[in-house]
Amino acid sequence: MTILPALTAHIRAAGTPAGTPTAPITLADRPDATVLRLGDTVVKAHAPGTDPARLTRRLETAAALPGVLLPPLTTTAEELHDRLITSWPYGTPVDPDTPAAPWAAVATLLALLHRSTPHPALPPMRGPAKAARAVTRLRAAVHAHPHPAARPVLHAWAALPAWARAEAPMPGPALLCHGDLHLGQLVRHPAPDGPLRLIDVDDLGLGVPAWDLARPAAWYACGLLPPDDWTRFLTAYQEANGPAVPATGDPWPALDVPARALTVQTAALAITKALAADRPLDEIEQAVVDACARMPAG
Structure with missing residues (x-):
């Protein structure tokens, strides 16, 4: 099983609120990152070989600066198929091509x-x-x-x-x-x-x-x-x-x-x-x- 179907099963197993679509949306699928969205939750498989201690420090930093960085749902990364997985709230992307880019x-x-x-x-x-x-x-x-x-x-x-x-x-x-x-x-x-x-x-x-x-x-x-x-x-x-x-x-x-x-x-x-x-x-x-x-x- 590749990381994409494994990550799909992972986010579905977390449970979905009533009214949430049952099919996750793939936001990115690259060798260095696979990102899925299901409802208001996003899960990310980080690059192979990501250092777990360093990732934890980065997650803790994001959690400590919620006014600057999108805070993770948890500062603990999970392991799935030898990849580290993190969970995040969904944020609406900003269109970089809009004339009013922020x-x-x-x-x-x-x-x-x-x-x-x-x-x-x-x-x-x-x-x-x-x-x-x-x-x-x-x-x-x-x-x-x-x-x-x-x-x-x-x-x-x-x-x-x-x-x-x-x-x-x-x-x-x-x-x-x-x-x-x-x-x-x-x-x-x-x-x-x-x-x-x-x-x-x-x-x-x-x-x-x-x-x-x-x-x-x-x-x-x-x-x-x-x-x-x-x-x-x-x-x-x-x-x-x-x-x-x-x-x-x-x-x-x-x-x-x-x-x-x-x-x-x-x-x-x-x-x-x-x-x-x-x-x-x-x-x-x-x-x-x-x-x-x-x-x-x-």
Whole structure:
């Protein structure tokens, strides 16, 4: 039995309130995560090899910050088919493509997260490790099928400092970070008009808070995020006393390295997916690769 039918049986066995559909809805089914919804409950099978102690610390952090992070239904992960399973209330996703995307709201939540006192045993934020994994996948893909776009991406990666490539500890002071921030990590809880909360604790940990601002910063630098949205995001973060960038003045000295790392990660994943699908890069993917080519060589 694969994890999807096992997880389906698991969520059904938990019981369903009257009026709840009996068929779970698959929200995600990837090698690193399978997520099902049944009524107001969501269950997630985390990536194989997830460390149970570290996941518990992340769950405890979410439970302790219900005004920022969607709290789990329990801070104890279960084991199912050698995968760790967690349970959550369902939150209505925010449409990242809406013209009124809540950039200011997510920036305010980030500032609150970064200013929170972390769990004393919380592990490092996994952002640099995820970027390194994307580059490793790219190298494996182009070893089998060379691609001309890989060269500028790998050169940009090599020019980053060791900490951004997960080859050295992150510089301090280490603050509480989300680790994989994008608008897909934002939901309204518990109703469509409820408060906004951040989800997905898999990469939560201690590290450089500017990493959480790096994806929108990179999109803005690549011309993929309108200047007004970027200004709304950055201003809201600064007004909420977020510690990742100065309250006034140029934010880019703090954002430059994380933004370059996220650009490389995005480009690496784009090339890998294009090779797997045997298709050319689309316009957005090419724009991210071009941004890598413009980065300094060291």
